[in-house]
Amino acid sequence: EEELHAVEKKVSAQLSDGRFQHCLRVSDYARKLAQENGVDENQAALAGLVHDYAKERPAEDFLAAIDRFHLDPDLKNWSRAIWHGVVGAEMIQDELGIDDPAILDAVRLHTTGDGVEMPTLAKIVFMADYLETGRDFPGVKEAREITDKSLDRGVFYQLQHTLSFLAENGNVIYPKTFTSYNDWARHFA
Ligand code: DGI
Ligand code: FE
Ligand code: FE
Ligand code: FE
DSSP states (O other): OHHHHHHHHHHHHHSOHHHHHHHHHHHHHHHHHHHHHTOOHHHHHHHHHHTTTTTTOOHHHHHHHHHHTTOOGGGGGSOHHHHHHHHHHHHHHHHHOOOOHHHHHHHHTTTTOOOTTOOHHHHHHHHHHHHSTTOOOTTHHHHHHHHHHOHHHHHHHHHHHHHHHHHHTTOOOOHHHHHHHHHHHHHHO
């Protein structure tokens, strides 16, 4: 698609080559998951391409955008790991002119996930980010197999493992990461 190519150039201008290549792989993996789950594959590919658009912006840009877009001021207490999705979605709309609310929501939710009402496109981008062909953490093969059988089981697998990983490393954990996990844990209990 032609829009995809124009957006690729704008994304690559914002990112290191390594992260841009990650975005291309997420785009491809999102297209595959879209085909498997009855979602528009071009919409999924575009969402995957832009998901980390804001990842390398300086903190001042995020802090200014939180004011400018009237986002929750508590966001200022967090960091780029959280900002690049929630605040990044506003930058994508503003700077890339992408207005599709499903794509913007998928970007907003791609780091923390969401509860069981999470839109299918958002599940796809969340899982494509975790499973793209450049990822090689222990368990990635199992995670890919689970996700091919059930997108929902894949989402829960990622939430479970990311939460454990963050806690093991003594990281601060964003509340939404917990509420997403709890909702799926109840769902599958
Ligand atoms: O942007 P990516 O590296 O491709 O992937 P991502 O946006 O899913 O995650 C970015 C990082 O954020 C990753 O190292 C995991 C981490 N993360 C996810 N949830 C939380 C978190 N970090 C903190 N501090 N708190 C969270 O709740
Ligand atoms: Fe990200
Ligand atoms: Fe992710
Ligand atoms: Fe990513």
